[in-house]
Structure formats: structure tokens, C-alpha cells
Amino acid sequence: MRDFPRWVAAAAVVAGSLCWSDAPAKADEPTKPTPSASESNPAVPAAGHSVHGEAFNDGPRRQASLTLGMGKVRFGVTTSRPEAQAFIDQGVGQLHSFFYFEAERSFRQAANLDPDCAMAYWGMAMANVNNARRAKGFLKEARKRAAKIGRREQLYIEALEAFHAEGGKEKDRRQGLVTGLETIVQDFPDDFNALAWLAMTTWQHSDKDGIGSRQAVDFLIDRVIEAEPMHPGAHHYRIHLWDSNKSTRAVRSAALYAKTAPGIAHAWHMPGHTYTNLKRFADAAYQQESSARVDHAYMARERVMPFEIHNYAHNNQWLCTSDSHIGRVHDAIAVARNLVEQPRDPEKNGPNDGGSAQRSGRIRWTELLTRYELWDDLIAADASGSLDWSNVPIERKEKAYSLGLAFAARNDSANLAKQIGALKKIAADESKAAKAAPEKSADAMKPYESALAELEGRAALAKGEIAPAFEHFARASSMRGESLARAHLSVRNYGFAETVARKAVDQNPDQLPPLAALVEVLHAVDKDKDAQDAYRRLEPLTARADHDLPVLRRLEPIVARWKSDGAWKPAEPSPSSGADESAVDRIDLATLGPLVWSPFPALPFAGVDTTGKSWSLPDLKGKTTIVVFFLGGKCAHCMQQLQLFGKEYQGLKKRNIEMLAISTDEEKGCRELKNNTDDVSFPMPILADPKLENFRRWGAFDDFEDQPLHGTFLIDADGGVRFQRISADPFLEIEFLKTEAARVIRLLDKPKPPAAG
Structure with a gap:
């Protein structure tokens, strides 16, 4: 059983969460290592690729453990292995909280224990609701094994197949899923998971079509809760159902949802939606902070990067906003700054990704500094490069706008004028782009126009031009009311100041x-x-x-x-009204995990390179290091990676960046590769790891198929992992790694911010 903070463990027992075994389950007969593909036998998958097909190349490839706090459900399936059933139950609980990556891991573990369990593959498809290609691949595997399962399981597979039908209209496919779930509920009325999913899909699909009755869906959820009061899906879906509509209808579920699945960050986050809608900002901040702490504990325990969690940035920027409303500014800034400084990924959070941790962090950080008039901190954060603005227009706008406000507050008219000039140029460029792209929204220019109007109003006010100043402010639609009120107060417009x-x-x-x-x-x-x-x-x-x-x-x-x-x-004090079922039961949040993300430590390794020099983790202390795990000299893709990285080796060394390569080959094979006569240079130290001890320790290994994987890691000078990519194919983005390594070096050279609470 995975360790968890003491309170979470206690809550999981109270809520009836899973607790099956003290040791992680293991497959009885692990699959043999996969041979590399060759021209003579193209049907053999390439090194690192799954023997089961393309769908299995992505997703989790390390074994699952039965973990407290995933939500108590029972989802009986046809299997000969009780351990497989336990992982199926855990996976379904994780599905109900949209914990899709870990749900897939649980279902893969079940399939590893019982390869004939059709519903393990159905579960993998359910965990890929946003990836139709992979979901269809898993459904094919479920269908291959469907001959021996009962009617209820058949109906589940058929319903999901209808949703992923090739060539069907989206509306027809969605209706196929709803109809399939209705059949399960009609034929198996005690299947409350089906009833919960029916409520969820009815709400989702009605919302897409702009029709439907929330109250009718709520009756379905009531039926589930009457039978299973701590069903995680029922409480989760009720919060979504009434979000931004009649949130009071979900307040009871908001108070209970985290108790049903305390080990899943989303179960803490979603009640924050309800409390925000009800203007209960202290409760919202409590929920969002809990979500962040649970996520950070999970990432440290499972060695997961922030960008690998699809809703992580959303959750943490919401925490910043909730803390801002109640004046917990220092913690909010710590979270926002942490988002800016976190690891980046060339595919998942580039500069054009509006939902990236970095974009969210910059916007929330500057918002906090301007809202609370921390002008010196804002100017210093920009001057030091800590905000690390990208060149995307919306970020350039935010930089000029926030600095303009700071200089205005400091009566620095010269620097205010510079920011106004910068903002005018950005707005002009965006106006041209908008005219050239008619598909852009008519409101696309409003953020630029509003920011410019407020800064121009500040400049006019500084010159004593009161009427023009407030004419500008009238066009500043995003100007905060309290800022406008203080502007009126500064020129003794007392009536306007009070009204505003x-x-x-x-x-x-x-x-x-x-x-x-x-x-x-x-x-x-x-x-x-x-x-x-x-x-x-x-x-x-x-x-x-x-x-x-x-x-x-x-x-x-x-x-x-x-x-x-x-x-x-x-x-x-208001008189007590007794126990309130909608109240938030508060705990010491430090027991859940840390407030902000920090790099998990690189794991020990040991090896001897081709010159006979021994290497281990302490040898890397004080150096930023790129560690590459590759699948031997016969892996053509690995050779492409080593050649690409090798060309940058000397340049990296000059920047005090070390590079190591660890191979699956024996020492002899590594020496032959190093001393090849093909005029191909592999200048980095190459270590042999034929027993795959380092591969296993660092997680560059498929536990389900017992084979090594490609792995690329960036380790900072303090020994923390700042980037990792473990996959079926080698990572080839050397330019990204060079940029990221340089950024990490700059981060460690800067003074560390005060410790977060």
C-alpha cells in the first residue's frame, strides 16, 4: 500500500477507500524484452515500442500500486485474479475523478495480472476519453476477449464502441453512448457506476447541444447517493452539473467530495468551483490549496512532471486568485512564481499555449503585485528577468501594462511614457493582424485598448489633466473599481469616489x-x-x-x-445554527503535501565508462547534467539521438553542462560504439548497464512488458530533476534542452524566494 499523509489515510478509511494489500501486485510471468525492429522482420516492433501495438506505446509504463484515497467503488468484472479485480475497482474510482493517467495505470496493472480480462482494456479506453486513436486501439483488445464475459460487460464495451464509431456524426456517437448506458441501467438497476456515468454523459452532451434538464440529471445523482452516500462520481458530477448555474444545489457534495477521494487533487479542486460561485473565497482558497498540496505530494511520490498533469496549471492559478481575494498575497505570489519557474516541455506548454503553467503564473503574479500595489516588487521582478515574459502579444501587453501602472504609482513619467509607447506598438501590430484574420473575434482588441486607455489616463492625471484622464478611464473597461475609486479620491471627486x-x-x-x-x-x-x-x-x-x-x-x-x-x-458574532452539513471540515494542510512544486531528487546510479572511469550521482554535484538512457548500438533512433546530442557536447561542456549516456549494451559493445570507424563521434561518456539496474531505478523501463525504454533527463546542479522524457522513442529536441539547461542555471543563480507556507 502506498504511503500517504496520516490525515489522508485516516480519511480514506472513514470514507471506505480501497485497502487491499500491503505490497504492490506483480505479474507472475513478465513478458520478455522486445527485440528491435529490422528490415528483415518489419513486424517486430522497434526497441522501446510495445509488443501489444501502438496504443500501448504512450501512457503509463510503470506498475501500479493499490493506493489509499482513490475512491471506494465496486465494479465487478470477469477475471480469475482477485488482485486484478482490486485494480479494476481502483481504476474505476480514478475514472470518476478524471484521474485518467493513473486510471490507465491501474487498468494496465489489471491486464498484466490477467491478460484475458476484457474489461481491463475497456478501462484503458475509458481513461483515454480525449484520445480517440488510443481508445479505439484498447477497445479492439477488449473486443478480442469479449467472448467469455457476461452481458453487462458486453453492454459497457458496446456503449463505448458506439461513442468511438468510425465515421459517425458526433451527435449520433454521443447518443450511442447515452443509449448504451441507459440499457445497462435498465437491465442492471443496481449498477450505480453506470447510473453515475449516465448522469455525467447526459449533462455533458446536453450542455453541448444547449438543451436538457439539470434537475432531471440531479435526480439520477440522488439515486446513486441514496444507495452509495460516498460515491465519488456522484458528488463530482453534481458539482459540475450546477457549476456557474445554481451552485447552492451542489454545496453538500462540495463538502463531501474530497472525503470520498482524498488522494486525488481534482476531488479537492472541484469544491473550490462551488465555493467561488457562492463568494465563499476562504473556503475556495482552502480547497485549491489542498488540491495543490495533494498534487505536489503525488508528483514527488510518483516522479511526475507538472506538465504531465493536464489540469495542474488551471488548479494552481485558481489557487492564486482565491488567495488574492482574501489577502493571502505572499503565498499566492509563491505559487505564481513557482508556476513560472517550473519545468517546461516543447510539446505540452510552449509559448503559444495559453493554459501553460508559465503563462498562468506570469499573469497571476503581475495581477497580485498590481492589485496589492507592490510596485517595487513588480519592477524588481521584471528587471531581474524572474517573470521571464515570452514574445506572445498578450504577454507583451501584460508586461507593458503592469509596468506602466508601477511607474505611474512611482510618479515616473518618463518610464510610464515608454510603456505607453510600447503598448501602442503592440496594439497597432495586433490590429493589423486582426484585420488580416477575419476569423478573429471582434473583441480581440479590447484587452489592448483597455490597457492603453488606463495608462494614458494615468499619464494625464499626473499632468493635472483631470477631465482627459477620466475620459481615458471611461474606456478602460478592465480597470479595477477600487483603482478608479482611488483615482477619483486623489482629485477630490468625493461623490464619484464613494459611488465607484x-x-x-x-x-x-x-x-x-x-x-x-x-x-x-x-x-x-x-x-x-x-x-x-x-x-x-x-x-x-x-x-x-x-x-x-x-x-x-x-x-x-x-x-x-x-x-x-x-x-x-x-x-x-452571529449565533450558531448548529451543525452545518455544507461546512468545510478543515485540517492541517501541511499534512497533505508541500504548497509549491520542487524538483524531486535524481536517483543514485553507478557505472563505468569506456575509458574505465567510474561514475555515480555525487560526481554530478555542482553541474547541470543531461542524462540519456539509450537502447544500445543497434537502435537506429538512438544513434540518431546520440549523434545529434554529440554535436553539442563540447559547447555544453563550456557552459558547465555535463552529458552522460547509459546503454543497455555490455561494456564491449559500448567500447565498439565509442571507437567506431564510421567517422561518427560520440564524445559523451557512455556507461554500460546490461543488467538494466540504472534503467529500472530511474524509471526508464516498462514494468508491464519487462523492457527498457528511452529516457532523457535534465538534472540541476543541486541534483534535482528539472525535465524528463521517458517514452517509446528517443527525445531529439536538443535545442530545447540547451535552452532549458541555461534557464535552470539562471534559476539557481538567483536568490531563492522566501519559503512558502
């Missing part, structure tokens, strides 16, 4: 910055009774806020004067 400040609070209730601005404005216009009333609304938020923030420091002397004059009366 009150409107900002009404539009953003229970958020700290607009409430703080309202207190400040009301006090300035001699409405202290109203200011005190506003502060009583603000005070509960300050309990969790950072008290060194400028927006709160300005209120300290005001509140101190009220107290010294005897004019202050704190708000009376």
Missing part, C-alpha cells in the same frame, strides 16, 4: 481589495460610521490576510484612532 467604491464592493463581494478601498474612501469623505460598518465586513477577511500589504497598512492608523476615541464597536 460601493459599486466595486457590490460587484466583488467579500473580496479584500475593494472592501479596503471602500473603508479608505468613506473615511476620507468624513463618513466614519459607514467606514466602520465597511470595516466590520472587512475585518473577518483580515484574519487570514498578510498584514504588511499597503492596502491594509493605510487602514491601521484609521482603525487605531477609532479605538483610541472609543468609537469602535466590533461586530457581534
